[in-house]
Amino acid sequence: MPSPLREQFERPAGQREFVRSMIDKRLLAQEARARGLHQRPDIHKQVQALEERLVIQELLAAEEKSAGKPSDQALRDYYAQHRSELAQPERLRLARVQVLVPQGATAQQRAQANQKAERLAQRLKAGESLEKVAAEGDGPERGRGGELGWVARGDLPERETESAAFALKKVGDTTAVVAGSKGFSVVRLLERKESRVPAFEEVRAEVEGRALPQWKRKVLEGLLARLRAAGSVGIDVPETP
Known part of the structure; x- marks a missing residue:
């Protein structure tokens, strides 16, 4: 229970208030029954549907508990099959000196901003030190010595800046x-991490999270296969001409 509610x-x-x-x-429930609302067919259907959902949830929870967690080998197999999805993209640690122009700037204002950026x-x-030059620019990075941090492709809002940065x-x-x-921007490359597929142990927790829905599906399919084999339910659908 959240702390505010507990208090x-x-x-x-x-x-x-709770009591x-x-x-x-x-x-309210007693009054509804006194009026016979619990005997309405539509209420019966809703109650039956809710009961069915609840008992199915409990059944599947029991089956999953009985099956245990995915084995280490199952997780490694999932890792091997999904290596490309787990790959970490190339990332750059960048610094930027930026000169902003106001929205709706005139050609003269843009030219002046361009000249300032060229001087920087x-x-x-x-x-000259990056920190000193960046402090004379614009944008939030000016207070961090120009530091933008780590970025991957698609992280920077301006495509032109991103293309120039990844060309370094x-x-x-x-x-x-x-x-x-x-x-206008000037970008410096501070550090690069090439695209790589991390080792299994590095992403084990992520693999477990990704593999869990697939594992639950297998548990469900196994249960249904046993029930179908033990039962006598058939599906009789007439063939279309």
Whole structure:
């Protein structure tokens, strides 16, 4: 129970409210029965459907408990069959110096922003520290020394900036000024992690989570196969001409 609710029920007023709600519910149920609502066919159908769902849930829970968890070999087999889905994409750790332009900027304003970005890019090229240059730019990264953190393809909102960043070859390389819809950027590559498939032990928990629905389906199919073999239920569907 969440802490706020637990604290509420620990107080006398909360306990009285809970008891009152239970009494009110019982009174309403008694009144419904007194009016014969429990005998309506549509109510019977809903009760039967609910009972059926509940007992099936309990049956499947018991079968899954009896079957135990997926074996280590089953998890390794799943890992081998889904390696491509578990692959980690290439990621770059980037820094950026950005000069933003206001929405609806004039051509002159964009030109001035471009010139500022070019000056900042030249200072980086001359060896001035990234932190100092980034502090004179715009965007939230200016307060982090230009640090953007780790990104994969699709993480950056501007395609032009992303394309330029992933075209960088060596750590320390810096792009030319890149024009985008929001302004101008200069991006530096700080670190690269190549695309890789992690070892099984690294992603074991993820594999367990991914394999669980498939395992539950197998438990269900096994139960249904046993029930069908033991029963005499058939499906008689006339053939269409």
